[in-house]
Amino acid sequence: MKELKDIVKAFELAEQRAIRSALATVVYVEGSSYRRAGARMLVTEDGQLTGAISGGCLEGDALRKARLVMVQQKPMLVTYDTTDEDDAKLGVGLGCNGIIHILIEPIDVKAANHPVNLFNIFLSKRExxxxxxxxxxxxxxxPQPGTCALLDYNKKLTGAFPDKAIQEALLIDAQDVLKNGNSVTKTYIYEDKYTCFIELLQPEVSLIVIGAGNDAIPLTAMATILGWQVTVIDGRANYVVKERFPNAGKLIVAKPEGALRGIDIDNRTVFVLMTHNYNYDMAMLRQLLPMHLTYIGALGPKKRLNRMLDEIRETDKSIANGDSNNVYGPSGLDIGSENADEIALSIIAEIQAVLKRRNGASLRYKTVVHNRQDEQILQQVLPDTKL
Structure with missing residues (x-):
């Protein structure tokens, strides 16, 4: 999400200066790589790079090829193979033991649905x-058609396909990705072979911090670095000020009963309770439990959280034990945190792990960091195809 925002901003600056640009996208990976399919980088003709397609080893070569793409105004598919000794001779030391396929496409500012315009459609809504x-x-x-279409949550299609013969199959698969939440790569065989990367883009994480104490400051700062939306809520007007939280999107001064007014809550919204005020935190927790959110963090000892939950259940019999399964308290991963900065780091890491459905364990104990079996190419033979 943050990468897309940065790319859009860089493109707009280049457009203002009448500088040409190209978009490099990792469209498929075989084996291991630093970035997975969907990683992007904007390249301008004056050599500015925004985003990343690797850990830094591919960018120089991609810049050279992107300049050629801008001149020819023709997309190019480039493959970097770590098993190919020629890559080392060319100065591309990948060191990641995989094959990376990168599509580099010029951005035609006159085209109504060029890639950055499609990004803007996505960024304009939380869907x-x-x-x-x-x-x-x-x-x-x-021919490499490139980034050509976007399907939104209401099944509205923006853009077009170069071959109407594959449109029906593509839209069926796109709707399936939207429903099930998994990006896929498929080869559609119809006269010629088209490969399609059908990518799910999710809205940025919305972090709602309940409490504007000093320990909330590093938490909101770290979330901002990740590109998350940040809202800070507290009942103390002298704490909820822009000077303390310069990067927060929303600052709300409210009592618990009015704290959530005007806030859009969805499955990408997470909360952290950290007012250090027992009654305020409990009043907020009482409102949040029935919402079945993905993550509710609670600062403080486990005993304090259990006491709040017990009191809530005593007065509200509709709230069952299972409703607290998404409550994480004490909030954060066990990394030996002591001060506010370290605690913020542990909380951010735990939220990331929960959203990605990971356990937060050290990578040294994994034999495979990314399971590329989930990204393997599927084939679909369309009607009236000659093989």
Whole structure:
């Protein structure tokens, strides 16, 4: 999300200066790589790079190829193979033991639905969308349509496909991705072979911090670095000020009963209770429990949280034990945190782990960091196809 925002901003600056640009996208990975499919980088003709497609080893070569793409105004599919010694001779030391396929496409500012315009449609709302990128993995010399369409939550399609024959199949798969939440790569075989990266884009995380004490300051700062939306709520007007939380999108002074007015809550919204005021935290927790949120963090000892939950259940019999399964208290991963900065780091890490459905364990104990089996290419043969 943050990468897309940065790319849009960089593109707008380049457009103001009448500087051409190209978009590099990792469309498929075989084996291991630093970035996975969907990683993007904007390249301008004056050599500015925004975003990343690797850990820094591919960017220089991609810049050279992107400049060629801008001149020719023709998309190019580039493959970097770590098993190929020629890559080392060219100065591309990948060191990640995989094959990375990168699509580099010029951005035509005159086109109504060029990639950055599609990004802007996604960024304008807090709704998931599916972005469709077409290329030909089996024939690099074939036309590479590129980032061509976006399907929103209401099934509205923006953009167009180069071949109407595959549109129906593509839209069925895109709707399936939107419903089930998994990006896929498929090869559609119809006369020529099209490979399609059907990518789910999720809205940025919305972090609602209940409490504007000093320990909330590093938490909101770290969330901002990740590109999360940040809202700070507290009943103390002298604490909820821009000077203390310069990067927060919303600052709300309210009592618990009015704290959530005007706040949009969805499955990408997480809360952290940290007012250090027992009654305020409990009043907020009482409102949040029935919402079945993905993550509710509670600062303080486990005993304090259990006491709040017991009191809430005694007065509200509709709240069952299972309603607290999404409450994490004490909030944060066990990394030996002591001061406010370290505690903020542990909370941010726990939220990330919960949203990604990970356990937060050290990577040294994993034999495979990213399971690329989930990203393998699926094939679909369309009607009237000659093989």
């Amino acid at each position: 998931p969308v599916v972005l469709i990128t077409l290329f030909s993995l089996n024939d690099k010399q074939a």
